[in-house]
Amino acid sequence: MQDRTPATAFAPFNVTLRDGREVLVREIGDYDKAGLLVAFNRLSADARYTRFMAAMRQLPEAMLEQATHPSPEREFALVAIATENDTRTIVGGARYAAAPGSDLCEFAVTVSDNWHGLGLASELMRGLVDVATRRGYRHMEGYVLSSNTSMRRLAKHLGFADTPCPDDATLRVVTLTLQSGEQ
Numbered sequence: 001m002q003d004r005t006p007a008t009a010f011a012p013f014n015v016t017l018r019d020g021r022e023v024l025v026r027e028i029g030d031y032d033k034a035g036l037l038v039a040f041n042r043l044s045a046d047a048r049y050t051r052f053m054a055a056m057r058q059l060p061e062a063m064l065e066q067a068t069h070p071s072p073e074r075e076f077a078l079v080a081i082a083t084e085n086d087t088r089t090i091v092g093g094a095r096y097a098a099a100p101g102s103d104l105c106e107f108a109v110t111v112s113d114n115w116h117g118l119g120l121a122s123e124l125m126r127g128l129v130d131v132a133t134r135r136g137y138r139h140m141e142g143y144v145l146s147s148n149t150s151m152r153r154l155a156k157h158l159g160f161a162d163t164p165c166p167d168d169a170t171l172r173v174v175t176l177t178l179q180s181g182e183q
């Protein structure tokens with residue numbers, strides 16, 4: 001499904017956050033394994049639960065491997081890197097994945113707790129939506145805990161529709177129709 005031509009390549013970009021700090025947003029790579037593990041270990045239990053919808057004390061090696069090796073055919077992932085005192089830290093990430101042949105992709109986004117409320121998830125989501133659109137997806141969706149007001153507000157600002165999840169009253173489904181510009 002995913003159209004990967006030079007025209008759909010992702011160009012890294014810098015973001016100035018609401019508090020003036022800068023981060024680099026770029027595609028994830030194999031070299032991010034250690035940094036991603038550090039970022040996961042720093043997440044609060046609450047943030048882990050709202051992201052994975054399960055109590056996650058550790059990030060299993062298989063998940064770390066998968067996270068840093070998105071399938072070129074149907075997945076894409078971004079990380080946000082902050083550089084402070086010459087140390088680079090992963091402070092956020094966003095990804096989508098699609099079933100083979102589908103024009104619908106499912107997103108997930110996480111920002112480190114002490115970087116919340118600065119607009120970082122909004123920027124990561126804009127990058128993700130842009131790539132998914134250029135790579136031919138028509139719809140993006142996400143499953144969000146009903147209690148996750150921050151994510152639901154963010155999705156609303158980005159134009160996602162927010163509807164009940166038919167199978168689970170504790171969840172909402174947020175959905176965006178991707179506009180290719182050729183329509």
Ligand SMILES: CC(C)(COP(=O)(O)OP(=O)(O)OC[C@H]1O[C@@H](n2cnc3c(N)ncnc32)[C@H](O)[C@@H]1OP(=O)(O)O)[C@@H](O)C(=O)NCCC(=O)NCCS
Pocket residue numbers: 046047048050051107108109110111112115116117118119120121122123142143144148149150151152153154157
């Ligand atoms: C949900 C999450 C990703 C938000 O990250 P963030 O970087 O703080 O998000 P942003 O700063 O871009 O947006 C946060 C706030 O700005 C608001 N906002 C975003 N764009 C806005 C706009 N254009 N105008 C006004 N407000 C806006 C959002 O509604 C949100 O409000 P709130 O947090 O005060 O309720 C973060 O809290 C997180 O990582 N949580 C744990 C993991 C998780 O729940 N992931 C979602 C499930 S996949």
